[in-house]
Amino acid sequence: MTVLAWLSDYTLQTVMMGAVLLGVVSGVLGSFAVLRRQSLMGDVLSHAALPGICLGFLVAGGRELGGMLAGAFAAAGLAALCVLLIARQTRLKTDAALGIVLSVFFAVGVVLLSYVQSRAGAGQAGLTSFLFGQAAAILRSDLWLMGAVTALALAVVLAFWKEFKLTSFDPGYAVVAGYPVLALEIALTVMIALAIVLGLQMVGVVLMTAMVIAPAAAARQWVRRLEAMVLLAALFGVVAGLTGAVISAQARGLATGPLIVLVATGIVAVSLLLAPGRGVLWSWAARLQEARRLRTRQVLLTLHRLAEGHGDPAYPSEQGMVDAYHGAATRRALSRLAARGLVRDVGHHPETAPHWELTDAGHAEARRLEAGANDIPGAESAAPEVTGGKP
């Protein structure tokens, strides 16, 4: 099958469109969740949606997406309220409140699920697919609903952009400035619940957590502005959704949800390691480079002070002695200095061990460093104090 024919496959098209919608909405709203330290709220809301799905199924009398999503949304909203109630009104910490609501709502959902399954009736198989998601079960008509909810969420975010931004970064100032912070926070939480509910069919309640957090956390590594972060998170969400959907369509037996989550996690891993400026690898490299530069300066100062202490600008310092001062091998630092023309390798008869002396340029550089030595932490302590009696 050619790629074109394969891409025109009806089911795959539907799944891909669903993945795009899900990626956009979870990336955009996830950005706010991650910035507001509410990452785990997404985890709780997605688990807590399960009883709502079952109730929606029972009320609607069948596997009808609208009813189940409405139920999921109501359950998620109730769960968010419970978390607030427990965290604010008791002495239990927020994480305990999250854990309680997550596990109890899920348990009730499991009970309801067993009730639905015990009743004779068709279509309950579609319910368990909400646990892990079943992208292939998405219908074209479902896409319209997903699209409408996505459009609504994006419109709200655009309309209240300034307010959401302020509430996320400086809620204290937002209160003082007279914004209805509580209402805005509720609105954000409600919309995150919406995003989660949308994703349930695609990736399932258990893995929807990752779709809220991963694209936003990855985007945060690359950019510093909220506008860019939201756009990039949406893009990452779409990439993860599409890649997962395509791989799953190609290899039979691989569930879409876990694949999407793994792709999203991969994006996060790459971002954490490699993003310019914030990447862990870059900061390791920068630290290594800084350590090397510091060592080079210290060795230069050591040679300079040894020479001054002996009143001989061409005093040949033995390499082993310099090593001993620094408690580490300094050969590489010395070669670097030699390459810059600041020191040179000299013999010292009758010894055969390498000796080094400063060039004129080296002394000038050392004096320049000494003048500003206070700026270099550690330079003073490592360079030896040379007084009359010592070497």
Added chain:
Amino acid sequence: MTPLLFNVILDDLALMIIATGALVGVAGALPGMFLVLRGSAMLTDAISHSILLGIFAAWWLTGNLGGPLQLLGAALAGLAAVALIEIVARSQRVRMDAAIGLVFPAFFALGVLLISLFARDVHLDEDAVLLGEIGFIWLDMVTLAGLELPRALVTIGALALVNAAFVALFYKELKLSVFDRALAGALGFLPGMLFYVLLALTSVTAVAAFDAVGVILFIAFVIVPPATALLLTDRLALAIVLACLLGVAAAISGYLLADIWNLTIGGMMASMTGAFFALALLAGPRHGLVARQLARLRRRRDNDCLSLLAHLRNHEGTAGAAEENTAAALEADLRWGGERRHRVILTALDRGLITRKGETLRLTRRGRAEIDALLPGRMPPRRG
């Protein structure tokens, strides 16, 4: 088979299921109490999801599902997830909550994917992973000391003993680490190490409970009973005992309700932990919402009473006393509406703090003593 014999076997089975559930409650609540107190409850969520990958890996490497080696091997995945979360959070690129939410779904997704690829025929299907099969524990029996018992019951029972021994042996150290980590560190109790042992025990317990209740319902047994106990008492030792009892009570009531309504047993047991929590949240003796609301009302009434006493004491013996120390004046001076004023005056009368003569209110000796004790030296000496 006679009906009687059938009943005995059935009862025996019910007993085994309840015992397994109760032991999951006990084994989970013991480390759970300290995790909840430390503010690390959501790590349980991460651990219990992550062990799925460990269970698969242990099965894949050894070709066997239930054994001590598999138990420990699978538990390593939970610890690995916690370690990875710490590494990600320490890199300061994302915050702790996001780190948790990034790591465990990845472990879980990988576990689900690998199981669906390689372990289709083993009883590792997706429903069992999430929900457990406590009703089917009798499928896998072992013989112990002449008794034929379900393997899940034996494993979780052993874990409950290990957890109880750990908490009993290191009670003092755990308590101090949770309430004053800095002091525990200064005294050389290694709070970080203790915490990792605690997480390791949670992880092993999660693997042991996996057969019975699945990975998500396990969270309920770890977090909810300790949180409930903390709403009921202020003493740690009592709270631990209470949490274990709540777990046992949830297992018993959950089984009975599931039996009556023909619903899933594990889910019902976990739901019952939530029901007990809701009950404690509403009706707890001191920390419950109702008790707190009542205490708030009582405090407000006490304060109103004191305001009334202060007002009367202020004007007592002055020229304006006849005009100020009346019920009507309270509306203007203290801005108390009719209903509130009425209630305060009645309360003060009931408590014997004031007397009423016509329109005039007078302090009794007790009322005067009470307000003078509260505001010594602030009141002008009583004239006349």
